Amino acid sequence: MIRRRVHISNATLSFLNGEFEVEPAHGEDREEALQKAGIVTYFIVRALKPFKPAVTKSLASLTEDSRRTMDARDGRNNNKEDSEEFRQRLRKELDSKTGGAHLKGHAHWLTLRFKDAKVESAFHNAEEAFSPLSLLGGPLVMICTAPVWRFQPWGPFTWGGIGVVLLFAVVLAGATCLASAVKAMWLRRALALLMTFSLGDFLLLDMFNCVVIEENLPILNATITVSSKCPYPSYYSYFGVLTLVAISMPSYVCYLGKAFLMYGIAGAQCLINIYLLDVRLDWEDYASSPFEPSPVPSKYCLSATLLIVATSLVIVSRYAEKSRRMLYLRGREVVAQRERAADMKRRNGALIYNILPPHVAAYFLSRARHHDDLYSQSYADVGVLFASMPNFADFYSEESINNQGLECLRFLNEVISDFDAILDQTKFKDIIKIKTIGSTYMAASGITESAESEDTARWGHLSTLVEFALELKKALSSINEQSFNHFVLKMGINHGPVTAGVIGARKPHYDIWGNTVNVASRMESTGKVGCIQVTDETRKILEPFGFGFEQRGLVFVKGKGQLLTHYLVSKDGVSLNLDSDLPVEPTYPIIYQ
Structure with missing residues (x-):
């Protein structure tokens, strides 16, 4: 046991x-x-003294009892305060839903234009695609008033108004056919103004026809019969109400512009009703109720109706525009939040891809994986590398001159970062960094999907791993030249089967296990400074790739006994001179500002 x-x-x-x-x-x-x-x-x-978890429980109970005591003491006051706070929060939330508070800091209160010119321009460009439906109010008004035309006078002014309406109808028909292509704001507004002009022109000119005919009538009295032409002048005011509704429909005209147009048409009709059609409107009042005259003449009632309708439509247009602008701002916020979420997702993905190998990261990011699934994979042909800086322990010191060791860690981070940068090279794409243990760098080859799928030599990745180890040596030599240090690497490589997996829920860590890893670690720890030590089996695999070795002899490896090992000395017949990196003098900490 x-x-x-x-x-x-x-x-x-x-x-x-x-x-x-x-x-x-x-x-x-x-x-x-x-x-x-x-x-x-x-x-x-x-x-000797057993642990008593009840202390923590009693402390929690004491805290809970204290809270209950305080609640019971405060009682109703807390409930009132909580209720009032809830009402205030609810009121604030509802105010923000209405849009007033939402637009307060972004738009002018009168014009509702955004203070930021770029946002204002984007608002107009981001409006819904042009739809001729909002311009159909003009033709609909003409259709609704058509049955009444036969009771009204036909004169030169009427023919001119009809010509303008027909022109607008032709332009509107063309815009309807090209609705998807009409995206220019100026063209949308031009069509809306053309519709407004055609309606107002037809309405006002037709009213002047009625005024001209008025001059040929005798003075009104109870015994005079009125001409059949223009018997109902009040209808023009009703037509004016429909015209005002049609003008308020286009959403791409600001509410102030609509207000100007509606008050202009309504004011012109009021002047015509009071000063030009007053006699005929008085006759219409007399004809409708000859025995009970109206206390307020219809010319004033109709004028007031036009102004009230115009004012109501201006208020509705302002509210509608405010709502559109509020929705636009909220849409921008949603887009910004979506972009932030996408950026955060990209960052998280990049972080996962930095922590885990690409094929493992793709597995963890897949939707098919259950969050409780344990990732593990067995590999038969894997190369394992351990590379350490044995003289870094002498370099590291926690003295004040080194900022309590921070400068030493800064230097180690520079070394490890340069080692990681080597992995970005295309030829080392099949090598995965496993972890760092102090100043020891651990990497493996043959555990990526590309290494398994490529039709190359079975142990081609192991040869690449040796080349990576030589690149680590070159990178450290470059750092030594820049920092005036003389650090060296002691490396060990082995090959064989391993088991890979991700361990941990809070801080997941990808690692590999197996006898192959243990032997590779022993090759590094029992090796010689500045050299790469391998087992005899690894040597047999690497020699066909042009690597030359020098036999070291038998080395005791825990769990394996005596193993025959070799040092890498040449590549393609060229000596590597690994011993030239041996330190000839002690190293001292260098302070980096």
Whole structure:
């Protein structure tokens, strides 16, 4: 039976306050580093004072009881405050829904134009595609008034108004056929103004026909019979109401422009009713109720109706435009939020692709994967590399001159970053960085999908892994020249089957396991500074790729016994001179500003 015990140092034991029974572990006898540091180790045998989780529970209960006591003490006051706060929040939310508060800081209160000229321009360009439906109010008004034309006078003014209406109808028909192509704002507004002009022109000119005929009539009295021409002048005011409704329909004309046009037409009709058609309107009042005259003449009632309708339509147009602008702003916010979400998704994807190999990251980002699924994969032909800087431990120091070791870590980050940059080269696409352990860099080849699918030599990726190791050596040499240091690499490579997987839910980590990994680590730890050590089996695989080796001899490897190992010395017959990187003088920390 395997006994699992906690291994602690004498410093840790001093903080336990005698709550645990310990026994000597003699770790300093087994580990040279502990012996050099003067650290004595112990095993924890058992706990003398059992842990009481009820303390935490009672503390939580005390906190809950205190909260309940305070709630009971405050009682109704808290409920009132919460209720009032809820009402205020609800009122604020409803105000924002209406659009007033939403547009307050973005648009002018009178014109409703956005303060930002770019937003205003984008609002007009982003309006819905041109639809002739909003311009159909003009023809609809003409159709609705057509049955009444036969009761009205036909004169030169009427023929001119009909000509303008027909011109508008032709232009509108052409715009309807090309509705998808009509996107220019000026053309939309031109069509809307043409519709307004045609309606107003026809209406006002036809009213003048009635005024001209008025001059040929005798003075009105109870015994005079009126001519059959223009017997119902009040109809023009009703036509004017329909005209005002048609003018208020186009959404791409601002409400102030609509107000100007509607008040202009309504005002012109009011003047004609009061000063030019007053006699005929008075006769129409007399004819409709000869025995009970109206207390207010119809010329004033109709004029007031026109002005009230115009004012109501201006208010409705303002509210409609405010709503459109509010919806546009909210649409921009939705688009901005969607872009931020997409950007965050891209960033998260990039982060996952930086943490995990591409094929593993694609698996975790797929929708088919369940969040509880454990990723693992077995590979038969994998190359494993360990590369460490053995003299970095002497370089690292936590003195004030090194900012408590921060400058040393800054230098190590520069080295590791340069190593990572090498992986961006196309020829090293099949090599995956597994992790860094202190100053040790671990990488593997043969675990990507491209390495498995390519029709190349079975162990071509292992040859690439050796070339990657040589590039690491060149990169470190360049850093040494720039920083006036003399760091070296000690590397070990092995090949064989491994098991890969992702471990952890909070901070997932991709790693590989197996005897191949253990032997590769031993090749690095038992190797020589500045050299690449491999096993005899790995040497046999790499020699056909042009690599030359020098036999080292038998090396004891934990769990494997004595293994015959070799050092890489040449490539394609050219000596690599790996021993030239051996340090000839001690290194000292360099301060980087």
